[in-house]
Amino acid sequence: MNNVDAFIAALPGIGRGILVTLELTLGGAVFAFLIALALGLATRSRLLLVRGATRIVIEFFRGTSLLVQLFWLFYVLPLLGIRLDSLFCGILALALNYGAYGAEVVRGGISAVSIGQFEASRALNFTSWQRMRRVIFPQAWAQMVPPFTNLLIQLLKGTALATFILLHDLNFFINELRRSTGDTLFAYGIGLVIYFVIAYLLTLGMNAVEVRAKNRIAAGPTLREVMGLKPPKARSQIDQTPRSRMTGVIS
């Protein structure tokens, strides 16, 4: 059987593998984002106890290997009588690990908002929740998207470890292809291309999110303008963000 025939025969499997990889990526990303928000906001708590506990959680999940975390959830917890579904284990480990990194992104994004914005919202007597939701977070969000894009791509690549907890993800089927063809170069070449394509699609999606976030704080064109569906409007003369940072988002 030549490589092309083997590849065609492997396609249904690879398709299923891609689905599992996407499940892991999107599930992991959603929960990682929620964890990042919770931990990131908690690092700014007024209570020392909350800040301290948050710091420990972040450092723990950031400082231990994703593979080891997966093994703990999947192989060690059953020894303690807790048995989790393997897909759930994968999503949970990715969420905890990347959520810990994401917490730093959230914290950094919020710290990047100018102190004057905090003071003005305090002068208008917003509660701290209103201040975060209505004033600070929308501005911080624009800062957070590019580092979140990085993390999302890393998370996608991290899902390949799920093969080790017996999930039939893309990586698993690439290995199957290698076994059936005996051609390591070919099989892993295919793997490289498919992961890259998924990563690139995610990047494009996140770029759109970034354009919208910047446009919302009036620091960039609308998504329609960027996509070229509408001729760009003349921007105001006094823009807060230098032009160079706005262009080239989707190129």
Added chain:
Amino acid sequence: MPTKSAARTTAVPEPPRIQFEGVVKKFGLNTVLDGLDFSVARGDRVTLIGPSGSGKTTILRLLMTLEEANGGLISIDGEPFTHERKGKRLVAASEKYKRRMRTKIGMVFQQFNLFPNMTVRENITEAPQHVLGQSKDVANMRATELLAQVGLEGKADAHPSQLSGGQQQRVAIARALAMEPKILLLDEVTSSLDPEIVAEVLAILRDIALSTDITMLIVTHEMQFARDVSNRVLMFDGGRIVEEDEPEAIFTNPREKRTQDFLKAVL
């Protein structure tokens, strides 16, 4: 417009709008306010002048609860501001109590600090709606009035980044007024504006000063503005009041050597 200032500076039975008693503020080892006492009557418009670092802005920031005093007592309308009464004792104010007291105060900043994620209208209506609980219609109507008052009728749907500095500051003034404060703090509101724009902002503030009875505390380097708008001027140096008087007296005939030197340098 009725002028109320003359009547208001004389002793009134009601408690002063703002009272500082022995207020101390330190930044690290640097004592900015050292046992400051002063009070401001209702409707007074007080300008604080003095060299930078003399503690003028700190006074405004203490009132806005952007800073916490290290000692002393600040009261608004006879109620402790930084402290609340628990039985007979005074304890440090909780955030809830501070929020209640803060409803009386508005502030306009040197750097405008408009919210870039909102339109001009939203900048003005957001807090009235979500803090004061006004309906959207009421808040919008008030915003329209205020924008007309500051001469920016056509700019409701613009974003702050599309406005000039002077226009942004006028929106910031409208935003502060939309909260219907009893006390308005103006912190060097023209210091980051181009000289030719300063006048338009000052004209609006003058109009507000003369048409309302909002108590104003003004930190400014615009001595002519201080003279036009305020009915009292406090000269600060080293966290203390060196001299206080009516603007006419202090600008034409300062008694203290320190005031004379300062005015000579800035006028």
